[in-house]
Amino acid sequence: METAFINSPLGITKIEGDENGIAVISVLSEGEPSKKIPQALQEAVSQLQDYFEGKRTEFTFKLNPKGTEFQQKVWQELLTIPFGKTTSYLDLSKKLGDVKAIRAVASANGKNPLWIVVPCHRVIGSDGSLTGYAGGLWRKKWLLDHENPLKQQSLF
Numbered sequence: 001m002e003t004a005f006i007n008s009p010l011g012i013t014k015i016e017g018d019e020n021g022i023a024v025i026s027v028l029s030e031g032e033p034s035k036k037i038p039q040a041l042q043e044a045v046s047q048l049q050d051y052f053e054g055k056r057t058e059f060t061f062k063l064n065p066k067g068t069e070f071q072q073k074v075w076q077e078l079l080t081i082p083f084g085k086t087t088s089y090l091d092l093s094k095k096l097g098d099v100k101a102i103r104a105v106a107s108a109n110g111k112n113p114l115w116i117v118v119p120c121h122r123v124i125g126s127d128g129s130l131t132g133y134a135g136g137l138w139r140k141k142w143l144l145d146h147e148n149p150l151k152q153q154s155l156f
Helices: 039-052 069-078 090-097 099-110 137-147
Strands: 001-006 011-018 021-028
Touching: 001 069, 011 099, 021 039, 021 069, 069 090, 090 099
Parallel strands: none
Antiparallel strands: 001 011, 011 021
16 A cells, blocks of 8 residues: 655645555645655546646546445445535435434444545535534535535625
C-alpha cells in the first residue's frame, strides 16, 4: 500500500492505495504534502485536485475500500447520489430496502474510508440539517457549498 499527501482547501488529504485501487482517502488537520507521488496514486491525486479547483464532478479512478458486505452496499448506494444533490439517512435506508436500518446505514456512512469520492457528505438529516460528519460539520458545509455554488439570487 502506497501513501501520498496533498494540500486541499480543507486540510492535508491523505491517499492510500496500490495497483488494485484506492483504499483510503482522508483529511488531516496538519501535515506536509508529499514531494513525490507514487505512480499508483497519480490519477487519484490529479482528479482530487481537479475537484477542489471546481473542474471535476465525478471520479473515475479505481476504488478498493475495505469493509463489511453491508458497508460496501451502503457505500455503493452513496455513489449514486448526484453531484450537487443531497439525500437523507432515511431515504438512503429506504433505497437499501429497510427503513429500520437507519442507524446501521448512518454507522456505515460514518465508516466510509473514501472521503469525498464516496460522497457521504451528501447525506443530511430528514429535516435538511447538517448532521454528523467525521471530518467536522464545517468541512461538510464547505463540500456541499463547493458542489452547489449557484445560490438563489434576490430580485431586489
